Amino acid sequence: MLYDLEKETLPREEIETIQARRLHDLCVRVYANVPFYRKRFDEIGITPSDINSVRDLHLLPFTEKQDLRNHYPYGLFAVPRENIVRLHASSGTTGKATVVGYTARDLNTWAELVARSLGSAGATARDFVHVAYGYGLFTGGLGAHYGAEKLGATVIPASGGSTRRQVVIMRDFGATVLCCTPSYALHLWEAGQEAGIDFRDLPLRTGVFGAEPWTEAMRADIEQKMGIDALNIYGLSEVMGPGVAMECVEAKCGMHIHEDHFLPEIIDPVTGEQLAPGETGELVITTLTKEGLPLLRYRTRDITTLDYTPCRCGRTHARIGRIRGRSDDMLIIRGVNVFPQQIETILLETEGLTPYYQIIVTRENNLDSIEVQVEVSESFFSDEIRKLQRREAGIQKNIKEFLGITAKVRLVEPRSIQRSEGKAQRIVDKRLLS
Numbered sequence: 001m002l003y004d005l006e007k008e009t010l011p012r013e014e015i016e017t018i019q020a021r022r023l024h025d026l027c028v029r030v031y032a033n034v035p036f037y038r039k040r041f042d043e044i045g046i047t048p049s050d051i052n053s054v055r056d057l058h059l060l061p062f063t064e065k066q067d068l069r070n071h072y073p074y075g076l077f078a079v080p081r082e083n084i085v086r087l088h089a090s091s092g093t094t095g096k097a098t099v100v101g102y103t104a105r106d107l108n109t110w111a112e113l114v115a116r117s118l119g120s121a122g123a124t125a126r127d128f129v130h131v132a133y134g135y136g137l138f139t140g141g142l143g144a145h146y147g148a149e150k151l152g153a154t155v156i157p158a159s160g161g162s163t164r165r166q167v168v169i170m171r172d173f174g175a176t177v178l179c180c181t182p183s184y185a186l187h188l189w190e191a192g193q194e195a196g197i198d199f200r201d202l203p204l205r206t207g208v209f210g211a212e213p214w215t216e217a218m219r220a221d222i223e224q225k226m227g228i229d230a231l232n233i234y235g236l237s238e239v240m241g242p243g244v245a246m247e248c249v250e251a252k253c254g255m256h257i258h259e260d261h262f263l264p265e266i267i268d269p270v271t272g273e274q275l276a277p278g279e280t281g282e283l284v285i286t287t288l289t290k291e292g293l294p295l296l297r298y299r300t301r302d303i304t305t306l307d308y309t310p311c312r313c314g315r316t317h318a319r320i321g322r323i324r325g326r327s328d329d330m331l332i333i334r335g336v337n338v339f340p341q342q343i344e345t346i347l348l349e350t351e352g353l354t355p356y357y358q359i360i361v362t363r364e365n366n367l368d369s370i371e372v373q374v375e376v377s378e379s380f381f382s383d384e385i386r387k388l389q390r391r392e393a394g395i396q397k398n399i400k401e402f403l404g405i406t407a408k409v410r411l412v413e414p415r416s417i418q419r420s421e422g423k424a425q426r427i428v429d430k431r432l433l434s
């Protein structure tokens with residue numbers, strides 16, 4: 001469903017014309033209003049008048065999470081404080097939180113883009129949208145909420161927590177669209193099983209899942225268990241929140257990034273060089289219309305691809321591929337680069353395993369080792385020990401074969417790995433503690 005037919009199907013030349021104009025205006029704004037950017041421009045020796053086309057983008061400096069931290073809390077805001085009407089923050093595992101601010105116009109744009117995103121999931125004003133992303137400083141809950149309202153849908157603002165009760169509400173209120181993290185969707189499904197509520201019997205049709213990495217295997221698992229279309233939504237608080245990019249239900253093949261508002265690039269995370277379309281690298285986003293906290297070439301640290309080929313849904317905006325991991329949380333195990341998603345894929349291809357797992361990384365005598373703990377399904381757990389051990393050895397062999405690392409694999413009891421209500425904690429890196 002196209003929420004905004006005209007904008008979502010703009011011809012490429014028109015997209016680029018809009019981008020060029022907005023990029024130039026953005027440079028004028030940040031040069032005038034953000035001392036941090038003015039200093040960067042001056043250091044490099046450029047002025048806003050040098051930036052007149054998308055091809056000039058590479059001349060601009062990058063912005064990193066650390067820059068936001070260095071100017072905590074409001075130092076990179078580009079409008080007077082009284083024009084900021086909302087704050088959000090991302091907790092961050094290390095260091096200070098990152099604080100983001102929105103003007104009234106920013107909030108309106110955000111709601112529009114989430115409405116557009118929900119539209120590409122096939123949602124309309126007739127839907128009941130159950131929002132189980134956390135409400136609060138995290139952008140997930142309120143972001144999805146106002147977008148669903150903008151679409152004209154009926155919003156059920158459940159937030160995270162009280163999982164069993166949520167399932168009952170979903171059933172009683174007739175939720176047709178579920179917004180939450182993919183791991184929480186599975187947690188809800190599991191709570192439903194315990195309460196005798198089968199998701200396949202509910203009117204639920206679509207899931208709008210994001211905020212954490214997940215895999216195609218996990219999509220297949222969720223779709224089969226819940227009887228829905230499970231779609232991928234991408235975003236980050238620094239750039240806006242949820243709804244920066246969203247898959248379409250028609251093709252389910254990459255997330256359309258709203259190019260009239262965000263200018264994407266893929267770079268080599270080591271050299272910072274721009275890569276060609278289709279190449280895998282780090283996603284960098286320039287916010288074209290944001291007023292409160294505009295960002296030039298923000299390094300997301302998310303590893304993905306950009307695809308400009310036409311999509312069969314008719315939308316013309318480029319698609320970013322599934323996020324393969326982060327350039328900064330990539331695990332390096334004895335010199336081998338490993339993304340947790342690669343391990344997840346192997347686990348989910350193994351019969352009898354559930355998607356609940358944890359990767360524990362330790363270091364002894366300067367040598368890294370990892371242990372993968374994964375829950376087995378109820379029926380499997382009743383098997384004899386020897387069978388379980390054989391299974392562990394089999395998974396270990398697959399990890400060795402496909403990823404080239406030796407991992408200890410431990411099958412654990414059903415329901416023994418802690419459930420999350422937001423983003424799942426999949427990596428316990430004990431190396432950081434020592």
Ligand code: DLL
Nearest residue numbers: 090140210211212213233234235236237241242323
């Ligand atoms: O997670 C915003 C959001 C809320 C997106 C709800 C989608 C749905 P942050 O807390 O700032 O914002 O975290 C942003 O989460 O850089 C990615 O690493 C990761 N992430 C977000 N969406 C996806 C996704 C929100 N679909 C960080 N797939 C990003 C993989 C994702 N990773």
